Amino acid sequence: MIDISAVAKHSGLPASTLRFYEEKGLIRSVGRRGLRRLFAPNVLERLALIALGRSAGFSLDEIGRMTGTDGSPKIDRELLSDKADELDQSIRKLRAMRDGLRHAAVCSAPSHLECPKFRRLMGLAVAGAKDGNTKRKAVRAKRIRKEMPARNKTRGLKL
Amino acid sequence: MIDISAVAKHSGLPASTLRFYEEKGLIRSVGRRGLRRLFAPNVLERLALIALGRSAGFSLDEIGRMTGTDGSPKIDRELLSDKADELDQSIRKLRAMRDGLRHAAVCSAPSHLECPKFRRLMGLAVAGAKDGNTKRKAVRAKRIRKEMPARNKTRGLKL
């Protein structure tokens, strides 16, 4: 039984976020000492699971749906492999983007849009968004505390 | 010189988004016929570039900073490789997540949190968020029009 500040300390998350997560049903406090929440130590694992899901692009709601309040992924197996497939797509696009950036960092074409290599990389990345609208993906750089939020949503380009 | 509806049609983006992008300085219309915007056909390439950036997790502001209004990545090379490195991190995490999901889809441990394989995968994904707060990443599933937005931000778990 640890209190919110200990959870905050160990997880790196501000207490406000922990309260927010509890309100959303993502974590649970197992009791109170006075007004103060008490958490079971395993909340840290649950938070790690949440962080993992978030970092893979799941929304808090999706994570909530996928994992019981208890903490165990009680997930629909089909949903799981669908998500895995989506991640595969995402990984492909990320790789194309990464290669594109690495190339852009060394290639000195007047406009990268005219560089055939860049264009090919771009095409690669866009492929997969083909036909339907699809996935989205994001990376945020480190901020020294006081970071600002960021958002994303991608409509697939029909191109 | 194509009008906004043609751009919308070819890009798959709603006109409102195109106006919004123009307002943000991400694209430019090259003139007007009456009130109506006219775009150069190459705006489609620019939109593809924007889509690519978004799908790799850059915010519109970052994309704006990275690419001139003209359309050519006029980017600081150091920033570029930093971003590429971040993408590498992201890819690693995505892969771990994907493997975790694939495993979870077949493994029938009572709780995945108790499955050593899952825990190892989880550890992998969390590693890299180590030490500092770090990146963020996201994937969105296809929606049949009327899709709802989704957002992400990940504070690294200190674990």
Added chain:
DNA sequence: CTACAACTTCAAGTTCACTTTAGGTCAAGG
């Protein structure tokens, strides 16, 4: 026992990336 730092709740505020709405303009077809 009292002060007070640390917790609590609830409401409102913030950012991002758009979308929606209200009210107006105008080029083209009949």
Added chain:
DNA sequence: CCTTGACCTAAAGTGAACTTGAAGTTGTAG
């Protein structure tokens, strides 16, 4: 010439994920 539908602008609204603020409570160090 007149209607009309596609376009325009400006402002407000939306959803996700938090954060901040105000005002109240309380475990604990002194």
